[in-house]
Amino acid sequence: MNKGTKAIFMTPYILWLGLFVIAPVGLIFYYSFFNVQGQFTLDNYRNFFASGTYLAMTANSVLYAFLITLIALLISYPMAYYISKLKHRDLWILLVILPTWINLLLKAYAFIGLLSRDGLVNNLSQFFGLGVHHMLFTNASFILVAAYIQIPFMILPIYNSLVDINGSFIRASHDLGATTYQTFTKIILPLTKPGIQSGVQIVFIPSLSLFMLSRLIGGNKIITLGTAVEEHFLTTMNWGMGSTIGVVLIISMVIVMLLTNTKKKKRGQLNAK
Amino acid sequence: MQSKASKFGKFYLIFIFLLLYIPIAYLIIYSFSKGTTMANFHGFTLKHYQDLFADKRMLAIFLNTILIALLSSLISTIIGTIGAFAVHNARKRHTKQTLLSLNSILLVSPDVIIGASFLIFFTSLSVPLGFWSVLLSHIAFEIPIVLLMVLPRLNEMSPSLINAALDLGATPSQILSQIIIPYIQPGIIAGFFMAITYSLDDFAVTFFVTGNGFTTLSVEIYSRARQGIDLEINALSGIMFIFSLILVLVYYFIESHNVSKGRKKNRLEAVE
Amino acid sequence: MKRLLIAITSLLIICAGLAFGSNELQKTTGDTGSKVLNLYNWGDYIDPSLITKFQKETGYHVNVETFDSNEAMYTKIKQGGTNYDLTVPSDYMVQKMKQDKLLIPLDKSQLTGISNYGQDYMNKTFDPGNKYSLPYFWGTLGIIYNDKYIKKGSIAHWNQLWDKKYKNRIMLIDSARDIMGLSLISMGKSVNTTNTADLKAAKRKLDKLAPNVKAVVADEIKMYMAEGEAPLAVDWSGEAAEMMSQNSHLHYVVPTEGSNMWFDNLVIPKTAKHFTAIYKFLNFMSEPENAAKNAEYIGYSTPNTKAFKLLPKQIQTDKQFYPDQQVIDRLQVYKNLSQQKVEQYNDLYLEFKMKH
Numbered sequence: 001m002n003k004g005t006k007a008i009f010m011t012p013y014i015l016w017l018g019l020f021v022i023a024p025v026g027l028i029f030y031y032s033f034f035n036v037q038g039q040f041t042l043d044n045y046r047n048f049f050a051s052g053t054y055l056a057m058t059a060n061s062v063l064y065a066f067l068i069t070l071i072a073l074l075i076s077y078p079m080a081y082y083i084s085k086l087k088h089r090d091l092w093i094l095l096v097i098l099p100t101w102i103n104l105l106l107k108a109y110a111f112i113g114l115l116s117r118d119g120l121v122n123n124l125s126q127f128f129g130l131g132v133h134h135m136l137f138t139n140a141s142f143i144l145v146a147a148y149i150q151i152p153f154m155i156l157p158i159y160n161s162l163v164d165i166n167g168s169f170i171r172a173s174h175d176l177g178a179t180t181y182q183t184f185t186k187i188i189l190p191l192t193k194p195g196i197q198s199g200v201q202i203v204f205i206p207s208l209s210l211f212m213l214s215r216l217i218g219g220n221k222i223i224t225l226g227t228a229v230e231e232h233f234l235t236t237m238n239w240g241m242g243s244t245i246g247v248v249l250i251i252s253m254v255i256v257m258l259l260t261n262t263k264k265k266k267r268g269q270l271n272a273k
Numbered sequence: 274m275q276s277k278a279s280k281f282g283k284f285y286l287i288f289i290f291l292l293l294y295i296p297i298a299y300l301i302i303y304s305f306s307k308g309t310t311m312a313n314f315h316g317f318t319l320k321h322y323q324d325l326f327a328d329k330r331m332l333a334i335f336l337n338t339i340l341i342a343l344l345s346s347l348i349s350t351i352i353g354t355i356g357a358f359a360v361h362n363a364r365k366r367h368t369k370q371t372l373l374s375l376n377s378i379l380l381v382s383p384d385v386i387i388g389a390s391f392l393i394f395f396t397s398l399s400v401p402l403g404f405w406s407v408l409l410s411h412i413a414f415e416i417p418i419v420l421l422m423v424l425p426r427l428n429e430m431s432p433s434l435i436n437a438a439l440d441l442g443a444t445p446s447q448i449l450s451q452i453i454i455p456y457i458q459p460g461i462i463a464g465f466f467m468a469i470t471y472s473l474d475d476f477a478v479t480f481f482v483t484g485n486g487f488t489t490l491s492v493e494i495y496s497r498a499r500q501g502i503d504l505e506i507n508a509l510s511g512i513m514f515i516f517s518l519i520l521v522l523v524y525y526f527i528e529s530h531n532v533s534k535g536r537k538k539n540r541l542e543a544v545e
Numbered sequence: 546m547k548r549l550l551i552a553i554t555s556l557l558i559i560c561a562g563l564a565f566g567s568n569e570l571q572k573t574t575g576d577t578g579s580k581v582l583n584l585y586n587w588g589d590y591i592d593p594s595l596i597t598k599f600q601k602e603t604g605y606h607v608n609v610e611t612f613d614s615n616e617a618m619y620t621k622i623k624q625g626g627t628n629y630d631l632t633v634p635s636d637y638m639v640q641k642m643k644q645d646k647l648l649i650p651l652d653k654s655q656l657t658g659i660s661n662y663g664q665d666y667m668n669k670t671f672d673p674g675n676k677y678s679l680p681y682f683w684g685t686l687g688i689i690y691n692d693k694y695i696k697k698g699s700i701a702h703w704n705q706l707w708d709k710k711y712k713n714r715i716m717l718i719d720s721a722r723d724i725m726g727l728s729l730i731s732m733g734k735s736v737n738t739t740n741t742a743d744l745k746a747a748k749r750k751l752d753k754l755a756p757n758v759k760a761v762v763a764d765e766i767k768m769y770m771a772e773g774e775a776p777l778a779v780d781w782s783g784e785a786a787e788m789m790s791q792n793s794h795l796h797y798v799v800p801t802e803g804s805n806m807w808f809d810n811l812v813i814p815k816t817a818k819h820f821t822a823i824y825k826f827l828n829f830m831s832e833p834e835n836a837a838k839n840a841e842y843i844g845y846s847t848p849n850t851k852a853f854k855l856l857p858k859q860i861q862t863d864k865q866f867y868p869d870q871q872v873i874d875r876l877q878v879y880k881n882l883s884q885q886k887v888e889q890y891n892d893l894y895l896e897f898k899m900k901h
Contacts, residue, residue, distance in 0.1 A: 013356040013416075020413035021378050024390030031393060036888050047892075057899040079289050082282035090528060092286075094521045099293050100470050101517035105494040106510045110296035113303065113311030113502060117774050120299060134713070136774065137760040151293065201381060209383030212476055212495060219760025220719060223899040226385040226477070233389045233481065235616045236721075236891040237623070243393075246386045253381045254374075310772070329570050336567035344560045347553065396624055454549065461549075484627050486583070486608060496611055500588050501768035 025250060032243035044244035054228075058248070061224040064143060065207035069154075071147040072203050073196065076154035080195075081188075083155070084162040093159055100152045108216045111145045112136065115217075137219030145217045146210055154199040161195025162188070205253065225249055301514060304507035311502055321508035328505065331493070335509070337404075338473070338490045339516075345411035346468035352412070353419025353468075354461055360420065361427040380417040387414055388481030395482060402484030410482050411472050418471060419464035426460035427453075459528070466524055581606045582822040585621075585629040587809070588613055588764050590682075592842035599829050605822045613763045614720060616891075622647055622814045630817040631826065636808045637722070639678050640671040640881035648677045649813040655824040658831025666848030669808060671881070678810035679827060680848035682840070684782035685806050685868070685876060686723050687799040691792070694776035703731035703800045706777070707754055715754075716769060716778040717761045721894035722879055724751065724761075726805050727779060730877070736805055737880045741889070748893040752900050761898055770795060781807075782866055786844025797865045799872060806876035808848070 035041045048054045083092045099107070114120050115135040122132050135141050165188065173183040209226025220227070225245060232242030299311070304322070308315035325331060356376065363369040379387060391413070395406050430453065438448050454461075476491035483492055490509070497503055584591075588611040596607045610629070612618040615638040621627055623645065634642055642648050653659065659679070666680040690700050694714075699705075706715055706727075717724055726736040728747040738744065759775050766778050771791035780788075785797035811830070813823055829835060836852035846866050847853055853861065861867065882890070 010359050012352045013359050016352055016416055017375055021375055024394045027393045028390045036884055053896045053899050078285055082286050091525060094525055098517055098521050101473050102297055102513055103491050104474050104476055105491045107296055109498045110300040114296060114299055118312030205381050205383055209385040219762055220898060226383055229385045229389055231895055234620055235614060237620045242389055246389055249386055333567045333570035336563050340560055340563035343556055347556050499764040
């Protein structure tokens with residue numbers, strides 16, 4: 001392919017990069033320097049870093065996202081592992097993906113029913129003599145429902161990396177006298193690390209912005225970074241402050257990404273050697 | 274790798290699958306309840322489904338949602354695959370890294386940020402909010418996931434395969450259509466289905482950039498769920514579930530079809 | 546490659562089919578076409594049977610879209626790209642929209658039912674001479690409680706919400722002005738205060754309320770209170786009316802220290818296009834019979850005095866929703882504040898929500 005056709009061929013992608021990645025991010029940066037009156041100001045940043053509330057909210061938000069990711073990972077890894085060993089594993093993994101095609105809000109809506117005072121969970125708990133609990137609008141429910149929603153997204157990359165493992169490695173490991181446990185910790189776990197990494201990335205970041213769940217299930221008692229952005233953009237019309245929170249989020253994402261990328265590079269170099 | 278799962282493994286699988294499906298089953302079961310809430314089953318009825326099919330607005334929203342999902346996934350799959358080539362072919366390591374980082378921005382950004390920034394973007398260009406703004410946004414946030422699904426396949430492909438083809442006198446377009454595309458096809462299909470998943474599952478971005486009466490199911494459900502439990506929504510989830518089931522079966526069919534063909538090819542190659 | 550092209554083509558055909566289908570459906574519901582009226586209303590804020598009646602009488606199709614706070618509605622309209630013909634802001638928001646030139650003045654010559662409205666609800670400070678707005682409903686902010694858990698008649702003051710025994714029991718309406726306002730009133734301050742010290746004190750007081758708060762939501766409160774999910778809530782009078790019609794254990798109280806009295810109004814935003822339909826609708830809603838039907842369905846208090854007379858006696862005499870003059874005298878109306886002050890209210894309120 002010569003250079004000219006190549007350029008035309010690449011145009012849609014480059015256009016996308018320019019229009020939908022660089023421009024919006026640029027606009028968010030731009031808006032973060034303006035207040036409600038449309039004057040240039042650094043107040044938004046001052047507000048964010050000086051008033052303890054925003055920092056505390058950020059810390060909380062990160063903590064919740066961390067817990068959601070951890071729970072999802074703990075449940076998903078064994079799940080992916082066992083599915084990868086099944087005969088019709090492709091079908092089973094599709095059954096894992098299936099719930100993600102049921103809309104997120106329908107699932108949240110289901111949990112409103114499940115967790116309410118007369119819902120299934122309380123009926124069961126009463127049946128076992130555990131009494132009625134107030135489960136809706138608690139932090140625990142929020143975390144569990146969020147983890148529930150994220151589990152398929154965690155299983156998928158881990159499963160993919162498990163399937164990609166060359167069977168001969170495991171056979172070799174067994175031939176060399178390694179126990180199943182040793183094979184798991186020394187071969188399988190390290191080889192699935194990229195899967196875990198991308199799973200964590202795919203789950204952690206959206207978990208920072210589950211504003212509809214924090215409202216429907218958490219009753220707005222948990223204000224995540226997402227809720228704050230949504231409030232500022234759609235309710236209080238303080239786009240400047242909303243953008244500032246956005247910028248802080250984007251910068252921290254970039255830092256996280258740079259860190260994981262250098263790690264990958266190093267490993268790549270090692271492999272090359 | 275396909276040794277048998279242990280007893281505990283099977284038990285665990287069943288348990289988690291139950292957990293994954295109970296909420297959905299719960300929704301669907303109550304879509305047949307005569308009552309008005311999701312507590313205590315009041316006897317079987319199809320009334321809520323009748324209501325749903327009589328609700329033309331809801332049906333239009335349903336079709337719109339599917340339309341947005343399919344169309345945006347199709348376009349984003351094409352652009353995303355092109356993007357994968359761009360990243361793969363980048364000569365300089367630096368360019369590659371930059372492209373990859375830029376690609377990941379939309380992937381790692383929380384969806385409210387995507388929604389908010391697109392909202393600013395569309396309003397500053399005075400693009401009216403509605404079908405087109407939603408479609409463009411969906412395409413935009415689906416591209417990176419397609420790229421990430423296709424790129425590993427491209428990277429796995431050994432250069433010797435292409436070199437061999439070149440040596441045998443294949444033209445670049447032949448190489449593309451006969452070797453590269455078939456090789457990365459599983460990645461493309463996976464990317465396409467991931468894109469559909471993202472589109473159907475999206476709420477936040479659509480919530481920010483929609484307007485003018487155009488809504489997708491998630492936005493509609495959000496506004497209805499806040500007004501209380503309405504078993505028509507349960508009926509809707511029943512329909513959605515069947516629809517997803519059909520899609521999954523289609524995907525499984527395509528995949529297994531590919532695999533069996535691939536195996537045949539491998540066998541042939543082995544014979545040769 | 547060939548198979549890929551076939552797949553792409555068939556997908557495109559499916560898409561075309563879907564687009565056609567949804568377009569046809571929208572045509573039958575009349576979302577497109579010219580004989581329409583686009584109403585941007587609060588959630589569940591009009592009797593659906595009235596819409597059917599209006600459509601039958603006039604042939605105009607009504608598209609209803611909903612919002613759940615004045616601020617969200619304002620943002621949508623200000624930002625443009627919409628085509629709403631009528632919307633329903635509250636008092637202070639009418640003033641704000643008027644200031645920001647987002648409203649089109651009413652053509653009084655086309656209004657036939659303006660004399661049906663009571664003088665108490667016309668010519669308010671937020672819109673002198675009703676140049677831009679017609680009253681739709683009015684109401685108050687108050688406390689709803691369930692007598693299964695709280696002794697009947699024992700709730701009368703805002704300060705009771707802070708009682709430690711109601712830990713994790715209260716549902717609050719998600720509205721900056723209302724929640725900041727109740728804290729201000731409980732300290733004996735005005736709901737329109739611009740004094741930063743007062744506002745900060747009100748927010749500090751709210752922080753102490755946080756442990757008692759179960760959720761800060763909106764329309765959901767109705768369902769949860771009716772189902773007994775929480776024993777206490779702060780919400781608007783009409784919401785209370787609907788809950789009470791579903792659960793007889795619920796009661797509505799306007800605290801004795803006073804509260805907010807608000808007026809929702811029909812206005813024409815600058816995005817309006819279908820003016821014949823707009824005036825037909827305004828006149829339709831002004832007819833006593835229709836206004837009464839709407840009031841009975843929604844449960845808020847009607848400003849249409851002729852409609853009020855048509856309501857059942859038991860509603861007319863219900864002090865919870867049509868309070869005595871001495872109660873009304875203690876109620877305060879929100880005024881539009883400067884942008885800076887609005888921001889301060891919002892910020893402090895958001896900080897309160899983040900503090901949980």
